[in-house]
Amino acid sequence: MQIARVCGTVVSTQKEPSLTGTKFLLLQLVDQEGELLPEYEVAADTVGAGIDEWVLFSRGSAARQVLGSEKRPLDAAVIAIIDTISAGNRLIYSKRDQYR
Amino acid sequence: MQIARVCGTVVSTQKEPSLTGTKFLLLQLVDQEGELLPEYEVAADTVGAGIDEWVLFSRGSAARQVLGSEKRPLDAAVIAIIDTISAGNRLIYSKRDQYR
Amino acid sequence: MQIARVCGTVVSTQKEPSLTGTKFLLLQLVDQEGELLPEYEVAADTVGAGIDEWVLFSRGSAARQVLGSEKRPLDAAVIAIIDTISAGNRLIYSKRDQYR
Amino acid sequence: MQIARVCGTVVSTQKEPSLTGTKFLLLQLVDQEGELLPEYEVAADTVGAGIDEWVLFSRGSAARQVLGSEKRPLDAAVIAIIDTISAGNRLIYSKRDQYR
Amino acid sequence: MQIARVCGTVVSTQKEPSLTGTKFLLLQLVDQEGELLPEYEVAADTVGAGIDEWVLFSRGSAARQVLGSEKRPLDAAVIAIIDTISAGNRLIYSKRDQYR
Numbered sequence: 001m002q003i004a005r006v007c008g009t010v011v012s013t014q015k016e017p018s019l020t021g022t023k024f025l026l027l028q029l030v031d032q033e034g035e036l037l038p039e040y041e042v043a044a045d046t047v048g049a050g051i052d053e054w055v056l057f058s059r060g061s062a063a064r065q066v067l068g069s070e071k072r073p074l075d076a077a078v079i080a081i082i083d084t085i086s087a088g089n090r091l092i093y094s095k096r097d098q099y100r
Numbered sequence: 101m102q103i104a105r106v107c108g109t110v111v112s113t114q115k116e117p118s119l120t121g122t123k124f125l126l127l128q129l130v131d132q133e134g135e136l137l138p139e140y141e142v143a144a145d146t147v148g149a150g151i152d153e154w155v156l157f158s159r160g161s162a163a164r165q166v167l168g169s170e171k172r173p174l175d176a177a178v179i180a181i182i183d184t185i186s187a188g189n190r191l192i193y194s195k196r197d198q199y200r
Numbered sequence: 201m202q203i204a205r206v207c208g209t210v211v212s213t214q215k216e217p218s219l220t221g222t223k224f225l226l227l228q229l230v231d232q233e234g235e236l237l238p239e240y241e242v243a244a245d246t247v248g249a250g251i252d253e254w255v256l257f258s259r260g261s262a263a264r265q266v267l268g269s270e271k272r273p274l275d276a277a278v279i280a281i282i283d284t285i286s287a288g289n290r291l292i293y294s295k296r297d298q299y300r
Numbered sequence: 301m302q303i304a305r306v307c308g309t310v311v312s313t314q315k316e317p318s319l320t321g322t323k324f325l326l327l328q329l330v331d332q333e334g335e336l337l338p339e340y341e342v343a344a345d346t347v348g349a350g351i352d353e354w355v356l357f358s359r360g361s362a363a364r365q366v367l368g369s370e371k372r373p374l375d376a377a378v379i380a381i382i383d384t385i386s387a388g389n390r391l392i393y394s395k396r397d398q399y400r
Numbered sequence: 401m402q403i404a405r406v407c408g409t410v411v412s413t414q415k416e417p418s419l420t421g422t423k424f425l426l427l428q429l430v431d432q433e434g435e436l437l438p439e440y441e442v443a444a445d446t447v448g449a450g451i452d453e454w455v456l457f458s459r460g461s462a463a464r465q466v467l468g469s470e471k472r473p474l475d476a477a478v479i480a481i482i483d484t485i486s487a488g489n490r491l492i493y494s495k496r497d498q499y500r
Contacts, residue, residue, distance in 0.1 A: 001324070001341070001342040001343070001374070001375060001376055002341070002342065003310070003342060007132075007187050007188065008185065008186045008187035008188065008192070009185075009186050010103070010156065010182055010184070010185050010186075011182070011183045011184045011185075011186075012156065012180035012181060012182050012183055013181075013183055014147055014148070014180070014181040015147060015156075015179060015180035015181065016146055016147060016166055016179045016180065017167075018165070019179060019180060024101070024156065024180075026132065026185065026186075026187060028132060031338070031340070032307075032326065032328060032338075032339075032340035038131070038132075039132075040131070040132035041101070041102070042101040042102065042103060042156055043101070046316055046373075047314055047315060047316060048314070051188065056310065056312065056315075056324065056342055058373050058374060058375040059375050060160050060161070060162075060360050060361065060375050061160065061161050061162070061360070061361050062360075062361070062363070062364070062372075062373045062374055062375040063162070063373065064162070064165070064373075065318070065364070065371055065372060065373040065374075066316055066373050067317075071165055072162075072165060073146075073158050073162045073163065073164075073165040073166050073177060073179045074101070074158060074162055074165075074179075075101060075158040075159050075160050075162040076101055077373060079315060079316045079319060079373045079374075080312035080314070080315035080316065080319060080324075081312060081313075081314040081315065082310055082311070082312050083311045083312055083313055084310070084311045085308065085309075085310050085311075085326065086308045086309050086310075086311075086326075087307050087308035087326060088307065088308065088351065092308070107232075107287050107288065108285065108286045108287035108288065108292070109285075109286050110203070110256065110282055110284070110285050110286075111282070111283045111284045111285075111286075112256065112280035112281060112282050112283055113281075113283055114247055114248070114280070114281040115247060115256075115279060115280035115281065116246055116247060116266060116279045116280065117267075118265070119279060119280060124201070124256065124280075126232065126285065126286075126287060128232060138231070138232075139232075140231070140232035141201070141202070142201040142202065142203060142256055143201070151288065160260050160261070160262075161260065161261050161262070163262070164262070164265070171265055172262075172265060173246075173258050173262045173263065173264075173265040173266050173277060173279045174201070174258060174262055174265075174279075175201060175258040175259050175260050175262040176201055207432075207487050207488065208485065208486045208487035208488065208492070209485075209486050210403070210456065210482055210484070210485050211482070211483045211484045211485075211486075212456065212480035212481060212482050212483055213481075213483055214447055214448070214480070214481040215447060215456075215479060215480035215481065216446055216447060216466055216479045216480065217467075218465070219479060219480060224401070224456065224480075226432065226485065226486075226487060228432060238431070238432075239432075240431070240432035241401070241402070242401040242402065242403060242456055243401070251488065260460050260461070260462075261460065261461050261462070263462070264462070264465070271465055272462075272465060273446075273458050273462045273463065273464075273465040273466050273477060273479045274401070274458060274462055274465075274479075275401060275458040275459050275460050275462040276401055301424070301441070301442040301443070301474070301475060301476055302441070302442065303410070303442060331438070331440070332407075332426065332428060332438075332439075332440035346416055346473075347414055347415060347416060348414070356410065356412065356415075356424070356442055358473050358474060358475040359475050360460050360461065360475050361460070361461050362460075362461070362463070362464070362472075362473045362474055362475040363473065364473075365418070365464070365471055365472060365473040365474075366416055366473050367417075377473060379415060379416045379419060379473045379474075380412035380414070380415035380416065380419060380424075381412060381413075381414040381415065382410055382411070382412050383411045383412055383413055384410070384411045385408065385409075385410050385411075385426065386408045386409050386410075386411075386426075387407050387408035387426060388407065388408065388451065392408070
């Protein structure tokens with residue numbers, strides 16, 4: 001999985017019929033030091049993630065291992081909202097600090 | 101999923117038999133600021149996308165989660181025509197503005 | 201799918217038993233302007249492609265969606281010989297012109 | 301598979317329900333000479349790997365070929381803790397030396 | 401598939417139980433001119449490849465299309481030992497020449 005910040009949304013009316021009801025989030029990828037990268041992914045939301053939250057997302061067939069998405073043509077999905085990222089003794093990210 | 105602009109078509113007569121009737125679109129990838137990238141993908145069209153439209157496409161086995169494509173040797177498919185892309189309060193792309 | 205030019209072959213006697221009879225083509229990738237890239241893929245041939253022909257190839261599990269290859273350990277396959285590539289009003293490639 | 305050093309953990313409360321109990325490790329990738337790379341992966345732990353250990357991890361659907369993870373939306377998993385890496389006559393890494 | 405030279409081995413005692421008996425080879429990737437690249441892959445051996453041999457390897461779910469590996473968490477496998485690589489009239493690699 002990669003780490004990303006939710007930065008926007010993508011809206012589509014004319015789409016593959018099975019995608020009705022799928023929310024597409026625009027994610028900006030984050031490196032292991034917590035810096036934003038110039039890379040993005042559009043991922044289906046499955047956990048109710050909101051703008052500015054940091055999330056884990058999966059690519060590939062993993063994106064369809066979610067109740068209701070088994071047959072959708074998705075190759076990326078948000079699977080978790082991150083509380084903390086720690087490396088050794090350092091706290092790289094904490095959701096609580098972000099919103100304090 | 102990644103964002104791309106439909107920029108052309110690829111035509112083939114001699115192909116894997118199961119691909120009869122599949123339309124191949126030449127897509128130019130777009131970055132998260134809406135700038136065209138020097139990268140492309142040839143993807144099966146499943147939603148009737150036309151030249152210059154911006155689309156979402158999926159790679160990998162997701163490309164076969166489309167009615168009629170389950171057994172085709174496809175690794176990329178257009179899954180949605182994009183109406184709008186928003187990041188925070190900014191509107192990065194709007195189909196309506198494009199065609200006004 | 202990506203576009204490539206068939207530039208050679210790879211021959212192997214000692215291989216996974218299920219690969220007996222599989223022809224391995226050496227493909228050089230082509231960019232969206234029709235220029236050769238310094239990247240290659242070795243792909244199974246399923247359509248009878250010959251040296252110098254331009255082809256579409258698929259990566260990943262798509263390479264096994266071909267009659268007889270379902271259980272082979274392949275991650276790339278040629279799926280179509282290209283007749284033409286068009287972008288807007290420009291003809292980027294035409295098989296007919298190439299062999300004229 | 302790629303080689304990585306376990307450098308941290310990612311914690312999430314709000315996640316896809318099937319991920320309850322999954323431990324997420326932050327891995328820093330290692331090149332073939334044993335040097336740390338500026339790339340990371342967040343992978344599910346299946347072998348009890350600890351901080352500073354070197355591991356092999358798999359990406360893609362392989363991450364779900366683990367007892368209990370078959371239906372989890374995972375695209376990366378630690379599959380082995382490395383004892384030694386040898387190239388020709390050189391020992392590039394030895395777990396025993398690391399902890400001596 | 402990509403071309404690689406077998407350059408070493410990775411040994412692990414503590415691993416996912418299904419991997420017992422799997423031999424992990426350290427592969428160094430080779431470009432289309434036969435030059436070694438600064439990239440590697442750790443792949444399961446299924447064909448008895450030895451040090452310095454050139455091989456084809458597959459990534460992704462293809463690595464599990466091998467008798468006995470169907471349920472192993474592998475994302476890369478050596479599938480063939482290369483005899484020759486030809487591009488046009490040039491012989492880029494020949495196993496016979498290498499060992500003469």
